[in-house]
Amino acid sequence: MQAAVRFAVASGLTLSVRGGGHSFAGLGTNDGGVVIDLRNLAEVEVIDRERGIVHIGGGATWGEVAAGLSPYGLAISSGDTKSVGVGGLTLSGGIGWMVRKYGLALDGVVAARVVTADGELVRADDEENPELYWALRGGGGNFGVVTAFEFRAHRTRDVYFGAIEFPAEEASKILPGWADYLRNAPDELTSIVNFANPFAGGVDAPVQVMVAFAGDDERAAARAIDPIRRLGTVIRDDVTLKAYSDVLVDGGTPPAGIRFVARGAFVEETSVPDVLQILLEVGASERSPFISLRAVGGAASRVAEDATAYAYRQAELMFVTNTAGPEHVVDAARPALNAIWKRLAPHTSGAYANFLTTAAPEDVAAVYPPATHRRLAAVKRHYDPRNVFSGNHNVLPASNTTLE
Numbered sequence: 582m583q584a585a586v587r588f589a590v591a592s593g594l595t596l597s598v599r600g601g602g603h604s605f606a607g608l609g610t611n612d613g614g615v616v617i618d619l620r621n622l623a624e625v626e627v628i629d630r631e632r633g634i635v636h637i638g639g640g641a642t643w644g645e646v647a648a649g650l651s652p653y654g655l656a657i658s659s660g661d662t663k664s665v666g667v668g669g670l671t672l673s674g675g676i677g678w679m680v681r682k683y684g685l686a687l688d689g690v691v692a693a694r695v696v697t698a699d700g701e702l703v704r705a706d707d708e709e710n711p712e713l714y715w716a717l718r719g720g721g722g723n724f725g726v727v728t729a730f731e732f733r734a735h736r737t738r739d740v741y742f743g744a745i746e747f748p749a750e751e752a753s754k755i756l757p758g759w760a761d762y763l764r765n766a767p768d769e770l771t772s773i774v775n776f777a778n779p780f781a782g783g784v785d786a787p788v789q790v791m792v793a794f795a796g797d798d799e800r801a802a803a804r805a806i807d808p809i810r811r812l813g814t815v816i817r818d819d820v821t822l823k824a825y826s827d828v829l830v831d832g833g834t835p836p837a838g839i840r841f842v843a844r845g846a847f848v849e850e851t852s853v854p855d856v857l858q859i860l861l862e863v864g865a866s867e868r869s870p871f872i873s874l875r876a877v878g879g880a881a882s883r884v885a886e887d888a889t890a891y892a893y894r895q896a897e898l899m900f901v902t903n904t905a906g907p908e909h910v911v912d913a914a915r916p917a918l919n920a921i922w923k924r925l926a927p928h929t930s931g932a933y934a935n936f937l938t939t940a941a942p943e944d945v946a947a948v949y950p951p952a953t954h955r956r957l958a959a960v961k962r963h964y965d966p967r968n969v970f971s972g973n974h975n976v977l978p979a980s981n982t983t984l985e
């Protein structure tokens with residue numbers, strides 16, 4: 582790995598680092614340059630069973646991690662898809678099925694081994710290279726190649742998991758009821774609402790509330806999930822106890838030529854009613870994008886805002902609009918999408934790097950608020966002053982700050 586980084590630097594070619602290869606913005610690849618593909622660094626080893634400390638290769642996927650930890654009764658709060666890489670998802674956040682119970686994926690990282698831009702292999706944790714350790718947890722691939730992570734895993738092997746669906750015409754009742762309930766629901770419960778899914782009927786698509794209750798206590802799970810069932814007329818309910826490793830889904834590859842535009846933002850409690858009202862109106866209109874809302878409070882919100890480089894801890898919701906289709910269809914949908922986001926802008930904050938299909942300077946500004954950005958730029962100047970690692974939501978090295 583060190584030789585690969587040194588070669589890329591010496592060649593002057595564009596360098597990309599590829600983990601699971603799932604970046605919406607295609608950040609793990611480039612044309613005509615060097616791609617360091619980490620897929621062979623996929624080891625998953627429990628190194629301290631008592632404390633739940635596990636070593637995970639920088640190119641492992643979440644499917645490999647879940648399958649590797651399940652026999653030990655362990656799991657890590659991750660994303661929802663097996664083929665997504667641990668590297669990309671963790672370095673920018675990681676909002677998955679146990680985010681309210683155990684926090685973001687990056688909250689579980691206790692150390693990382695990193696090859697920096699000068700080809701050195703360093704450890705980053707609370708004691709060694711602490712600013713790098715801070716920056717890696719939210720700063721994406723800006724600081725080097727993570728060859729391995731050490732995570733603290735959780736003793737949750739099984740979860741109550743499934744979809745509860747309601748008729749589309751009940752959306753205006755379900756969405757606010759869901760958001761109000763999740764605000765004070767037990768941390769064990771994590772939930773996503775999907776609606777206006779063009780592949781399930783568009784305007785007529787059922788409102789789908791996905792739930793995951795971390796743990797196998799049947800009564801506690803029912804107590805946590807039943808208030809959601811009571812929000813409206815349940816037309817489908819397949820919630821059942823599953824091994825966490827079976828909850829993650831296979832990530833399909835879209836057919837050639839299909840374009841995909843994801844835009845997302847965070848919503849604080851006071852803005853939830855306005856955002857839901859706008860999304861309800863949008864979702865009831867023809868050609869609405871597919872809308873997905875995630876409740877992100879719980880444990881993720883109890884970590885100090887400056888403890889990691891993931892800044893939007895106080896958000897109550899994170900939502901995404903998704904538009905997919907052949908290029909001309911996506912292009913035709915753009916003006917309407919821009920109009921939707923213009924309405925939403927006064928009520929939302931920031932953006933979640935992992936759910937963006939673009940990585941322009943305005944995206945970087947949305948992902949990193951000023952204080953976070955300033956600190957990241959100082960770390961960048963120290964560890965990557967020539968911006969070797971630029972295939973990401975790129976933080977440019979600060980011109981005149983040094984690390985404290």
Ligand SMILES: Cc1cc2nc3c(=O)[nH]c(=O)nc-3n(C[C@H](O)[C@H](O)[C@H](O)COP(=O)(O)OP(=O)(O)OC[C@H]3O[C@@H](n4cnc5c(N)ncnc54)[C@H](O)[C@@H]3O)c2cc1C
Nearest residue numbers: 600601602603604609639660661666668669670676722727
């Ligand atoms: C089907 C699908 C489902 C998803 N579900 C979720 C979800 O539930 N929750 C969620 O939070 N996100 C989710 N995502 C978003 C996902 O977190 C991002 O797309 C993420 O960037 C993917 O990481 P990757 O390693 O697979 O991607 P890559 O394209 O390989 O890499 C993405 C970025 O991370 C960098 N990178 C990757 N690994 C390393 C490493 N080891 N060291 C240094 N840099 C590295 C790359 O250089 C690049 O900048 C999903 C994405 C898809 C496509």
